[in-house]
Amino acid sequence: MGPDSARVAIVGGGFGGLAAARALRSAPVEVTLIDRRNFHLFQPLLYQVATGGLSPANIATPFRWALRRQANVDVVLGEVRDFDIAGQRVLLGDGSIAYDHLIVAAGATHSYFGHDWQALAPGLKTIEDATRIRSRILVAFERADREPDPERRAALLTFVIVGAGPTGVELAGALAEISRHTLRHDFRHIDPGSARILLVDAVDRVLAAYPADLSARAQASLEELGVSVLLNTSVSAVAEGEVTLETRGEPPRGVPCATVLWAAGVQASPLGALLASRTGLSTDRAGRLAVEPDLSLPGHPAISVIGDLSSYAHGLERPLPGVAPVAMQQGRHVARRIRDQLRGAPAAPFTYRDRGTLATIGRARAVADFGRFHVSGFPAWFLWLVVHVMNLTQAQNRLLVLTQWAWSYVTYNRSARLITDGARPSAESEPGSGGSMH
Numbered sequence: 001m002g003p004d005s006a007r008v009a010i011v012g013g014g015f016g017g018l019a020a021a022r023a024l025r026s027a028p029v030e031v032t033l034i035d036r037r038n039f040h041l042f043q044p045l046l047y048q049v050a051t052g053g054l055s056p057a058n059i060a061t062p063f064r065w066a067l068r069r070q071a072n073v074d075v076v077l078g079e080v081r082d083f084d085i086a087g088q089r090v091l092l093g094d095g096s097i098a099y100d101h102l103i104v105a106a107g108a109t110h111s112y113f114g115h116d117w118q119a120l121a122p123g124l125k126t127i128e129d130a131t132r133i134r135s136r137i138l139v140a141f142e143r144a145d146r147e148p149d150p151e152r153r154a155a156l157l158t159f160v161i162v163g164a165g166p167t168g169v170e171l172a173g174a175l176a177e178i179s180r181h182t183l184r185h186d187f188r189h190i191d192p193g194s195a196r197i198l199l200v201d202a203v204d205r206v207l208a209a210y211p212a213d214l215s216a217r218a219q220a221s222l223e224e225l226g227v228s229v230l231l232n233t234s235v236s237a238v239a240e241g242e243v244t245l246e247t248r249g250e251p252p253r254g255v256p257c258a259t260v261l262w263a264a265g266v267q268a269s270p271l272g273a274l275l276a277s278r279t280g281l282s283t284d285r286a287g288r289l290a291v292e293p294d295l296s297l298p299g300h301p302a303i304s305v306i307g308d309l310s311s312y313a314h315g316l317e318r319p320l321p322g323v324a325p326v327a328m329q330q331g332r333h334v335a336r337r338i339r340d341q342l343r344g345a346p347a348a349p350f351t352y353r354d355r356g357t358l359a360t361i362g363r364a365r366a367v368a369d370f371g372r373f374h375v376s377g378f379p380a381w382f383l384w385l386v387v388h389v390m391n392l393t394q395a396q397n398r399l400l401v402l403t404q405w406a407w408s409y410v411t412y413n414r415s416a417r418l419i420t421d422g423a424r425p426s427a428e429s430e431p432g433s434g435g436s437m438h
Helices: 015-023 043-050 127-146 150-156 166-182 212-224 270-279 324-342 378-391 395-411
Strands: 006-011 029-035 039-041 060-062 073-077 080-084 089-092 095-098 101-104 108-110 158-162 196-200 227-230 233-239 242-247 253-256 259-262 266-268 300-305 357-362 365-370 373-376
Touching: 006 015, 006 095, 006 324, 015 029, 015 101, 015 324, 043 127, 043 166, 080 270, 101 270, 101 324, 127 150, 127 259, 150 158, 150 253, 158 166, 158 253, 166 196, 166 212, 166 227, 166 357, 196 233, 212 227, 212 357, 212 365, 212 373, 270 300, 357 378, 365 378, 373 378, 378 395
Parallel strands: 006 029, 006 101, 029 073, 101 300, 158 196, 158 259, 196 227
Antiparallel strands: 039 060, 080 089, 089 095, 108 266, 233 242, 242 253, 357 365, 365 373
């Protein structure tokens, strides 16, 4: 590229950022992709890592490999500290990146609705989250196998998942299959199938964003797997070894448990609030910035915000959801808009094309919403499998994941059941004893 090429800086290499970078392949621009990780993570399959079905490398692709044939892209491993809007620079901890067009796709993190529960109830957004959750689950079974006290053993074999959206449903289904099938013959002193798996949500149905009939089918599938679904129930406290639940119309009750997993809410990256303050704008309660119909920031046409960080509600009853298809389509749209602007063409508004949504519950169990057509059971699960395998970035990962899933389907085995984060089955205290769980 020559010295007069337009400079495009992309903050975040998730689904939206990577889609934008790839869509600029033939454009007369110099692209800089900035991320604090050196890999793109396929987040929809993180729960498979957390439950031992896949290894982290199966769902991650190094940016430099993914973009190796795209000569107009440079990858920068760095953390964004600030934005110089007037000078059109992204400020990093060890330098800065100049831009003519800025695409911010920094994603989201967990939301605990004002509570400091992250250490006690980990969420699922990163590889580290997934391996930490995997270790907690497996350590709970290991400790239960050595626990002589029946009450403490029962607490160790109680798992509470907060949030009955897609992530919570996937985790609950996978945990049920682990306890009922994968670990069935692995322990000598406990029956892993006796584990209690509680799926908790304050709303009145699972998968609340799906049509009511699919929610009902998903709940029925979970209950067939042995999951206890507690609706109209909120979490009022999380402590070491116990979670306090409040069901509408009933007094609070404590549930002794070793493992609480959080899937109840998300909050946009803190970079959203930082960008809002530098541009004189504001964020909504989830930390997202409202964008123009073309995905640019109001008053700042050189800056686009996409994915979980953007709130796009033009012509819609509610903002678009923070899911991968939305982010990918937004990334490609912004790339097209930049190409059009370089040719002097007007900016077109973004239009989301909803091709349907899928959620899996477990082996041969899933639901799919295609508008007027609702599918459940094996056909939906097979569609889910195909869609997720085909959307993996790396061809090698597609083959590895497909092989692992085929093996798991035939044998019920999960080959990545490793305790890797320093957790020990001989922890100093048990649930309810007041000490550390790990």
